[in-house]
Amino acid sequence: MASFTAITRKKRARRHKNAGAARKAKQARRSTLSAAELFAALGEPGKPAPAAPAKR
Secondary structure, three states: OOOHHHHHHHHHHHHHHHHHHHHHHHHHOOOOOOHHHHOHHHOOOOOOOOOOOOOO
């Protein structure tokens, strides 16, 4: 049977690992733009694209 200290260390390590995985999963949910957001600046399909802003 494992000691209480060993159990606590394993529990702490597991919680830290799971917290990191949860953090990464939360980041990944919103890391990529949707197709609508990605192509929104190109205008409606079948219509000419909006004019680019003039450079100074």
